[in-house]
Amino acid sequence: xFRQPERLRCEYDAVIIGAGGHGLAAAYYLARDYGMTRVAxxxxxxxxxxxxxxxxxxxxxxxxxxxxxxxxxESLRLFRELSExxxxxxxxxxxxxxxxxxxxxxxxxMRWRAEVNKHLGVESEVVRPDELARICPWLDLQCGGHVPVxxxxxxxxxxxxxxxxxxxxxxxxxxxxxxxxxxxxxxxxIRVREGRVEGVExxxxxxxxxxxxxxxxxxxxxxxxxxxxxxPIVIQPLQACVxxxxxxxxxxxxxxxxxxxxxxxxxxxxxxxxxxxxxxxxHSERSTLDFVESLADHLxxxxxxxGGVKVTRQWAGMSDMTPDFSPIMGKTPIEGxxxxxxxxxxxxxxxxxxxxTLAYTLAHDRPHPLIEPFxxxxxxQYALVGExxxxxxxx
Ligand code: PYC
Numbered sequence: 251x252f253r254q255p256e257r258l259r260c261e262y263d264a265v266i267i268g269a270g271g272h273g274l275a276a277a278y279y280l281a282r283d284y285g286m287t288r289v290a291x292x293x294x295x296x297x298x299x300x301x302x303x304x305x306x307x308x309x310x311x312x313x314x315x316x317x318x319x320x321x322x323x324e325s326l327r328l329f330r331e332l333s334e335x336x337x338x339x340x341x342x343x344x345x346x347x348x349x350x351x352x353x354x355x356x357x358x359x360m361r362w363r364a365e366v367n368k369h370l371g372v373e374s375e376v377v378r379p380d381e382l383a384r385i386c387p388w389l390d391l392q393c394g395g396h397v398p399v400x401x402x403x404x405x406x407x408x409x410x411x412x413x414x415x416x417x418x419x420x421x422x423x424x425x426x427x428x429x430x431x432x433x434x435x436x437x438x439x440i441r442v443r444e445g446r447v448e449g450v451e452x453x454x455x456x457x458x459x460x461x462x463x464x465x466x467x468x469x470x471x472x473x474x475x476x477x478x479x480x481x482p483i484v485i486q487p488l489q490a491c492v493x494x495x496x497x498x499x500x501x502x503x504x505x506x507x508x509x510x511x512x513x514x515x516x517x518x519x520x521x522x523x524x525x526x527x528x529x530x531x532x533h534s535e536r537s538t539l540d541f542v543e544s545l546a547d548h549l550x551x552x553x554x555x556x557g558g559v560k561v562t563r564q565w566a567g568m569s570d571m572t573p574d575f576s577p578i579m580g581k582t583p584i585e586g587x588x589x590x591x592x593x594x595x596x597x598x599x600x601x602x603x604x605x606x607t608l609a610y611t612l613a614h615d616r617p618h619p620l621i622e623p624f625x626x627x628x629x630x631q632y633a634l635v636g637e638x639x640x641x642x643x644x645x
Contacts, residue, residue, distance in 0.1 A: 251418050252425035258432055258454045262290045264461040264612055265450050267437050267473065269293035270302040271413075271598065272590050273465035274420035275605025276612070277429045283606070284613040287428030290459075292452060294436035294469075298417030301467045304535070304567035305598040306490050306522045307413040308503055308514065310347045312374045312405040314363050314640035317623040318576065319370045321603060324620060326407055328602035338419035340411050341517050345503050347408020348386060350552075352397040352508035359507075359639045360403035367405070374405045386502050394551045397508060408503050410514055410522075416601055440476040440587070447477075447586035461612050465590040465604075467597065468533065468568025477584055481591065482629055483570045487528040488595050489541040491564035493556075495519030509548040510643050521559070523549065526643045527569055527595065537566040569594045574634035575641035579608065579624045580617040588612060589626060596641045 264280060266273040269291045280286040293299070309329050311322035333340045351357040360376050367374035379391050382402050391399045421431055432454075439451035440462060449458040464473045468485050496519050505512040510526035525545045528538075542561055550557060571594045572578060578592035590608055593600070607618035617625060623635050 252421045252431055255430045255432065258290070258435065258452065258457060260456070261458040263288040263459065264463065265457055265459040266291045266463045266465060267450065268300070268465035268467070269297045269421070269431055269433060270300045270465060270467065271298065271417050271420060271601035272604040272608070273463070274417055274424055274431070275601050276463060276465065276590070276608040278420045278424040278427065279605045279609035280612060281424060281427035281429050283609055286613065289429045290457065291424070291429060291431045292435045292437055292450070293433050296433050297421055297431065298414050301567045301593065301597055302417045303414050304490070304565055305413055306512065306514070306524050307410045307598065308347070308408070308512070309411055309599045310405055310408040311372045312347065312349070312363055312367050312403060312408070312640065313637060314359070314366060315635050315637050316366060316370060317635050318637050318640065319366055319372055321620050322599060323370065323372050325600050325603035328606065329409065329411060332416070332419070332602060336419035336423045338415060338422065340415050340419060342409055342411045343517065344407055344409045345501055345514060346385065347405040347503045348382070348505065349403040350399045350504065350506045350508070351401050351403070352393065352399055352506065354400060356507045357401045360401065363403055363640055373407055374403060377402050377404045386504065388499065389504070389552055390554055394554060396551055410503065410516070413598055420605070437473070440473070442477055442584055442587070445583070445585055447584055461586050461588065463588045463590060463608060463612060467570050467591065467593055470570050470591040477587060479582060479584065481578060481626060482573050483578070483592060484531050485533050485568045486530065486571055487532050487534065487536070487566045488524065488569045489528065489537050489564065489566045490522065490524035491542055491545065491561050492516070492520040492522050494560045494562050496521065496559065504552070505643065506548065506552065509551060511545060511548045511552070512643055513549060524643065527571070533568060535566050535568060537564045573629070575637040576635040577624050578626050579604070579621040580611055580626070581615070582626055594641060595643060
């Protein structure tokens with residue numbers, strides 16, 4: 251798929267820390283759109299081994315804030331063309347995304363989201379239970395008698411994509427344009443002099459670069475310590491699991507805002523499922539039995555006929571959570587040092603738009619207009635982008 255360069259050069263135009271989807275996409279668009287090919291992507295582990303390979307592959311744009319909707323709308327647009335652009339089948343399939351509401355107050359947030367979405371040209375509408383039963387006849391709308399479904403936000407363009415293929419395809423595309431990808435190359439320090447980045451220390455020696463982008467999700471606090479900057483990010487685990495493969499029966503992506511559950515059926519037939527964040531700070535990719543038990547409990551409220559289906563795999567990722575549930579992207583107080591973080595539970599769906607907007611930001615040394623609202627400075631300026639009602643699994 252891509253070369254494995256033996257030699258790490260002592261200087262590049264840009265170093266990107268993190269060979270996940272975001273870092274690779276930024277490298278690809280830096281080379282494609284700005285001719286910047288002396289770029290090294292460094293990773294302490296392997297390509298796509300972090301949250302790119304640990305998410306549940308959902309893509310959508312039905313956010314709550316205008317800033318969020320515009321940003322993810324562009325991501326959806328890029329995702330639709332991505333298989334063709336990268337000449338790699340990413341199995342992008344539009345399924346329709348349903349966020350179920352089990353209370354009237356949750357439904358109020360859905361109405362708000364639908365209005366913001368429609369205003370900005372994103373297809374979204376609130377549907378009542380009779381319409382919901384037509385769209386997804388498998389749902390038990392009475393929810394086993396516990397918390398009946400009172401309506402849903404329906405977002406027809408919601409899709410799923412083969413997540414690790416996105417990383418492979420960006421890696422191949424970037425490599426073909428001359429970018430170097432160095433796996434198993436931990437960054438151990440970042441050299442800053444008089445407020446300007448000079449390069450990165452690695453386990454394989456010092457690498458000089460005038461531009462350094464950190465796209466490392468759950469490892470962000472460690473990287474920030476290296477440059478002496480603070481962010482309000484905390485790391486919480488997000489877990490997921492899959493079942494044995496079943497014949498295709500579930501077309502839609504179904505999310506319950508109140509049961510904190512989401513489920514879709516992959517092209518291989520597995521049910522891919524997850525829940526809300528674990529409610530504690532933990533820098534670990536450990537998964538738990540508690541998670542599968544409570545998720546199964548809620549899943550059976552919605553789809554009681556799944557009682558005999560076996561869970562075959564489970565995993566966890568480290569989510570880099572911000573107080574306003576929006577990402578942190580762009581420039582920092584250190585000249586030449588850029589951030590792509592704060593991806594919490596919503597990072598995969600932003601992969602292509604992170605690539606284009608960060609490439610622009612590094613090339614021009616000014617934030618792309620789409621990411622201007624997501625700068626680190628917003629926490630000092632009290633200019634938060636409150637996305638909690640739509641960014642995560644459910645509230
Ligand atoms: O934001 O769509 C989402 C999502 C799905 C799983 C975790 N977050």
